[in-house]
Amino acid sequence: xxxxxxxxxxxxxxxxxxxxxxxxxxxxxxxxxxxxxxxxxxxxxxxxxxxxxxxxxxxxxxxxxxxxxxxxxxxxxxxxxxxxxxxxxxxxxxxxxxxxxxxxxxxxxxxxxxxxxxxxxxxxxxxxxxxxxxxxxxxxxxxxxxxxxxxxxxxxxxxxxxxxxxxxxxxxxxxxxxxxxxxxxxxxxxxxxxxxxxxxxxxxxxxxxxxxxxxxxxxxxxxxxxxxxxxxxxxxxxxxxxxxxxxxxxxxxxxxxxxxxxxxxxxxxxxxxxxxxxxxxxxxxxxxxxxxxxxxxxxxxxxxxxxxxxxxxxxxxxxxxxxxxxxxxxxxxxxxxxxxxxxxxxxxxxxxxxxxxxxxxxxxxxxxxxxxxxxxxxxxxxxxxxxxxxxxxxxxxxxxxxxxxxxxxxxxxxxxxxxxxxxxxxxxxxxxxxxxxxxxxxxxxxxxxxxxxxxxxxxxx
Amino acid sequence: xxxxxxxxxxxxxxxxxxxxxxxxxxxxxxxxxxxxxxxxxxxxxxxxxxxxxxxxxxxxxxxxxxxxxxxxxxxxxxxxxxxxxxxxxxxxxxxxxxxxxxxxxxxxxxxxxxxxxxxxxxxxxxxxxxxxxxxxxxxxxxxxxxxxxxxxxxxxxxxxxxxxxxxxxxxxxxxxxxxxxxxxxxxxxxxxxxxxxxxxxxxxxxxxxxxxxxxxxxxxxxxxxxxxxxxxxx
Numbered sequence: 001x002x003x004x005x006x007x008x009x010x011x012x013x014x015x016x017x018x019x020x021x022x023x024x025x026x027x028x029x030x031x032x033x034x035x036x037x038x039x040x041x042x043x044x045x046x047x048x049x050x051x052x053x054x055x056x057x058x059x060x061x062x063x064x065x066x067x068x069x070x071x072x073x074x075x076x077x078x079x080x081x082x083x084x085x086x087x088x089x090x091x092x093x094x095x096x097x098x099x100x101x102x103x104x105x106x107x108x109x110x111x112x113x114x115x116x117x118x119x120x121x122x123x124x125x126x127x128x129x130x131x132x133x134x135x136x137x138x139x140x141x142x143x144x145x146x147x148x149x150x151x152x153x154x155x156x157x158x159x160x161x162x163x164x165x166x167x168x169x170x171x172x173x174x175x176x177x178x179x180x181x182x183x184x185x186x187x188x189x190x191x192x193x194x195x196x197x198x199x200x201x202x203x204x205x206x207x208x209x210x211x212x213x214x215x216x217x218x219x220x221x222x223x224x225x226x227x228x229x230x231x232x233x234x235x236x237x238x239x240x241x242x243x244x245x246x247x248x249x250x251x252x253x254x255x256x257x258x259x260x261x262x263x264x265x266x267x268x269x270x271x272x273x274x275x276x277x278x279x280x281x282x283x284x285x286x287x288x289x290x291x292x293x294x295x296x297x298x299x300x301x302x303x304x305x306x307x308x309x310x311x312x313x314x315x316x317x318x319x320x321x322x323x324x325x326x327x328x329x330x331x332x333x334x335x336x337x338x339x340x341x342x343x344x345x346x347x348x349x350x351x352x353x354x355x356x357x358x359x360x361x362x363x364x365x366x367x368x369x370x371x372x373x374x375x376x377x378x379x380x381x382x383x384x385x386x387x388x389x390x391x392x393x394x395x396x397x398x399x400x401x402x403x404x405x406x407x408x409x410x411x412x413x414x415x416x417x418x419x420x421x422x423x424x425x426x427x428x429x430x431x432x433x434x435x436x437x438x439x440x441x442x443x444x445x446x447x448x449x450x451x452x453x454x455x456x457x458x459x460x461x
Numbered sequence: 462x463x464x465x466x467x468x469x470x471x472x473x474x475x476x477x478x479x480x481x482x483x484x485x486x487x488x489x490x491x492x493x494x495x496x497x498x499x500x501x502x503x504x505x506x507x508x509x510x511x512x513x514x515x516x517x518x519x520x521x522x523x524x525x526x527x528x529x530x531x532x533x534x535x536x537x538x539x540x541x542x543x544x545x546x547x548x549x550x551x552x553x554x555x556x557x558x559x560x561x562x563x564x565x566x567x568x569x570x571x572x573x574x575x576x577x578x579x580x581x582x583x584x585x586x587x588x589x590x591x592x593x594x595x596x597x598x599x600x601x602x603x604x605x606x607x608x609x610x611x612x613x614x615x616x617x618x619x620x621x622x623x624x625x626x627x628x629x630x631x632x633x634x635x636x637x638x639x640x641x642x643x644x645x646x647x648x649x650x651x652x653x654x655x656x657x658x659x660x661x662x663x664x665x666x667x668x669x670x671x672x673x674x675x676x677x678x679x680x681x682x683x684x685x686x687x688x689x690x691x692x693x694x695x
Contacts, residue, residue: 010638017640322627322645323638360638362631362645363509365598382547385511394511402507406515409470409501410522419474436636440643441674444475451473451480455496 005333006345006353009360012331022158026328029157030319036263037316043265044255053252055374058310061244065300065309068210068243069291075213079275081287089119092292096121096202096235097128099288103233105130105199109191111217111224112136113204114152114313115237115292118335121202132202133194135223137187144171150329152336153261153315158328191223201231201284205238206312207253208289211246214274215289218257218267225271234284236273240291241309253312256372260314295348304383308343310373317367317377323360332357339367339377346384355393358384422446464494465530467564469540469666470502476666482693483536483567486580489695490571494534497526505543508551509632517551524548528558534570536689538596538664541566546599566596566664567689572605579612582694589621589658590688591649591672593665597625606664606688613691621656623648630671646675653683662688 016022041047061068073083086092092115100108108130110122122143125132134143138155142148144167149155156164165178174186203224207216215236217224228234244253258264276287299305318324318338329337334345334354342357358381367377388394408418425432426446433443466487468480487494504519523544527533535541544564548557571577590610596602610618629635629645649672653661661683663669669685676683 013638014640017644322629323641326641326644359511359634360641362594362627362629362634362642364594364627364631366594366627369598379550382509382511385509386513387511389511389513398510402510402512402515406507406518409504409519412499412501415470415501422474434636436639437674440639440678441635441646441671442677443674444670446474447477449477451468451477452496452498454477454481455484456498 006351006356008333009331009356012333013327013360016327016331021160021163022328023326025158025160025163026325028160029154030325033154033263034319037259037319040259040263040265044259050252050256051372051374054256054312054372055310057244057249057252058312058373059307062241062300062306062309065240065243068245069240071210072208072213072243073291075210076208076215076289077213079213081213081215081276081289084288084290086290086292086294088294089292092119092237092290092294093121093124095288095290096125096237099233099235100125100128100130100200103199105233107194107198108132108200108202109135109194109198109227109231110139110201111203111219111227112139112155113202113237114149114335115204115239115294116202117149118294119237119292121237130200133191133198135191135195135221135227136219137184137221137223140187140191141167144168148330148335150337151315151318152313158330195223195226195230198227198231199233201227201229201234203228203234203236205236205242205289206257207250208238208243209245209247209250210243212274214247214272215287216250217271217273218254218269219271220262220264220268222269225269228271228273229282229284232284233286234273234276234288236287236289237292238289240293240296241311257312257314260312260316260370260372295350298347298350299344302347305343305347305380307375308340308347308377308380310375311340311344312373314372316370316372320366320370322362322364322366339381340375343377343380343384346388352391352393355384355388355391358382358388416450416452419446419450423448462493462532463530464492464532464534465527466494466496467500467503467527467533467535467540467544468496469535469537471670472536472666475670476687479536479666479687479689482687482689483534485693486567486571486689487534489580490575490577492575495530499526503540503543504551505540505547506632508543508547513551520548520551521556524552524556524558524560527563528560531563532570532574533560533564534567535564536567536664536687537666538566538593538600538602539667541569542595542599566600566602568606568609568664568692569600569602571692572608578608580609580692580695581614582692583614583616584691584694585615586660587617587619587658588660588662588686588691589619589653589656590624591621591628591653591661591663591668592625593663593668594627596664602664606662609692610662610688613694616691619656619658621652621658623652626652628668628672630668632667635671642671643675646672650676650681650683654681659684660691661685662691664688 141156346354504516508516
């Protein structure tokens with residue numbers, strides 16, 4: 001089920017809320033990560049200071065994005081890396097297939113990358129007859145299940161180990177096991193052969209360093225390291241916002257990224273890739289970096305929304321969001337789910353139907369509170385609601401209600417008159433009810449006397 | 462010192478006792494205040510639903526009514542955050558007339574501005590405090606209500622697990638996505654019940670309206686009470 005249907009959000013929500021297995025899986029994974037996260041964050045006494053610094057670096061970079069991208073291109077090119085600029089998904093895919101055809105690639109190993117999800121790269125390569133294997137365990141699982149990742153750093157978070165065991169048994173023809181260690185072994189055995197035979201390696205990038213032209217990838221399984229070194233050709237696909245100014249900035253981002261994404265002090269592996277083999281013996285012969293816009297400049301154009309590009313894609317806002325906690329990532333129907341996804345999807349991908357997503361939030365602010373680069377996600381959601389109303393997205397009845405409401409609220413005499421009518425209606429036995437409220441919650445009774453009536457009486461004494 | 466009392470519209474119409482309790486507290490400490498009768502709604506329902514044009518015209522009206530006061534006090538973290546945090550989104554510097562800096566939620570006003578840490582109230586019950594999202598995360602109010610509650614005679618303040626979790630109200634969110642909203646209320650009520658408290662209190666009647674509405678519909682035995690009503694129990 002690769003579901004990109006954003007119009008089904010409400011339907012998906014009901015499906016998710018009543019799916020007990022899903023809720024159990026989500027609850028277990030989220031509770032575990034969040035509680036561990038508190039532990040590893042509290043070990044740092046300067047967490048808030050780190051967030052502030054990270055925010056400032058991201059802000060500075062996004063404000064000067066063209067400058068840093070040009071610097072990155074210059075340095076990387078000097079190092080022998082080839083840079084390609086893709087304005088959209090189609091262009092990015094065509095670069096990849098051109099390279100793949102030129103080297104006559106039959107098998108491609110891929111490490112985890114959300115941008116490749118964005119551009120539908122795996123399906124595209126498979127259609128073109130190039131076997132493409134996800135090598136991140138979570139991604140490998142969702143590939144086998146033919147699903148989308150349900151979380152940007154924990155793609156198979158919605159699945160229990162029983163479900164994964166069944167999936168492996170069915171798709172890989174192995175005996176059923178639900179032991180995480182055995183499941184990992186099965187995946188490793190399967191993937192090892194792919195690594196050794198692959199002609200092409202594709203990865204994303206966590207950071208692109210402008211100062212040195214380096215590509216930085218953090219991971220836990222070692223699969224990214226293998227994907228980017230074993231095949232002769234390595235293609236990096238990265239959003240244009242991934243650039244950071246200096247190598248030294250990594251000291252801050254490493255501290256906040258692991259803790260935010262997976263509640264780890266540090267990820268197990270870090271690859272910093274600087275040059276192809278002509279300069280370094282342990283690298284592939286050719287390295288390409290495809291810098292993908294794919295709607296990011298839509299965000300960049302808005303003074304308010306460009307903040308969303310500070311995002312380092314840790315997914316912490318999803319874990320913290322009470323809505324995501326209940327419905328999971330698939331319900332959103334978008335590549336990026338959860339709070340930040342509700343900002344990115346309508347703007348970056350210009351999906352009008354995604355304008356429902358910014359409304360699916362109680363605006364509790366936990367997404368902002370947890371965000372390691374301090375994006376005001378909840379305020380951006382509010383801004384998008386305002387844009388949605390401007391674009392005439394709201395139903396006529398809501399528009400009418402707010403029109404009438406405004407007339408009443410602008411004049412306190414009309415307001416009091418309206419309240420009098422309500423009291424009269426209630427007095428003759430009619431109880432006004434809001435269906436979507438009263439079906440589940442008792443509606444409060446209008447008080448016999450309003451505060452202002454009580455106040456007037458007291459003051460006149 | 463000129464203080465104005467701002468009573469949110471839904472408290473005015475549905476929960477006047479919260480306003481009355483606020484008045485009682487302010488009077489006890491000899492705080493001279495006025496309640497401008499021209500006030501209605503701060504505009505938050507429209508603002509949160511995306512109707513910023515409508516919200517703006519109410520923000521302008523609000524500033525006109527309240528700009529001559531030194532302080533504006535309101536028994537609502539949510540409406541206070543509308544004025545303090547969100548009015549600057551709608552109005553320019555001139556239109557704002559410092560209104561954001563002058564507005565305070567009741568417990569914050571008592572503790573921070575008036576330096577009052579006890580209202581001399583008595584309340585012989587076990588109470589748990591729900592951190593409303595706007596009071597906590599927009600305004601940074603965490604300690605003030607707890608200081609006041611701890612000093613209420615006979616009151617036993619029991620912290621519930623996840624007191625900072627959203628109750629699921631969220632204004633029109635509760636109407637647009639009722640299924641998620643009530644699931645959040647259910648969780649919140651369970652945390653409160655597990656704490657052994659008899660009452661859930663908060664700086665925000667809107668959260669309590671939602672929590673209480675769910676509790677009553679499902680016959681869950683726990684009561685809600687606005688913090689001003691506890692603090693005015695002297």
